[in-house]
Amino acid sequence: AQKITQTQPGMFVQEKEAVTLDCTYDTSDPSYGLFWYKQPSSGEMIFLIYQGSYDQQNATEGRYSLNFQKARKSANLVISASQLGDSAMYFCAMRVEPHGQNFVFGPGTRLSVLP
């Protein structure tokens, strides 16, 4: 069975500093996709970044980058130059292909950016 683990229930970071949110996953399927979503206090889930299991390079999207270490089954999210608006819940998720399109989510990490 697929599983996502996020060991940090809460994280604090100073504004303008970088922060790494941990995510490890477990699957026996060779083909999968890893996602990070942000959920601000308003409730919506916002897509941040995607990494495919066969992608050779780590994904980057603006201030977000994904530190993909396949052998360790980790997909940590790195946010550079944190902003106050980055305070939110962050969910790591995995989609296993080709068996379906249902996602498995981690428990989330609450990030608080301090001024």
Added chain:
Amino acid sequence: EAGVTQFPSHSVIEKGQTVTLRCDPISGHDNLYWYRRVMGKEIKFLLHFVKESKQDESGMPNNRFLAERTGGTYSTLKVQPAELEDSGVYFCASSQSHGGKLFFGSGTQLSVL
């Protein structure tokens, strides 16, 4: 372009009552999903529609939950009768047929008293 919309944003009902949640996916997205997060636990998959067909409903907790997507457009999720443990946030998401990205709605906060 409009995103995924959900209605209502909040619902407070008494145990035993019926509640119907609605989700309007992004236009053109054949894939529609329902998820829920109860009491700070992980977000759990409920079911997946491809157009009007239920592709996977393995996550539906019991027969008190009924999801429909008539016509392959919007979807409803009915809980009848609601129980206390049904309280949580119900998310809807949609994606294009072969896309890897899920677009989520803002969720419906359901409180069963």
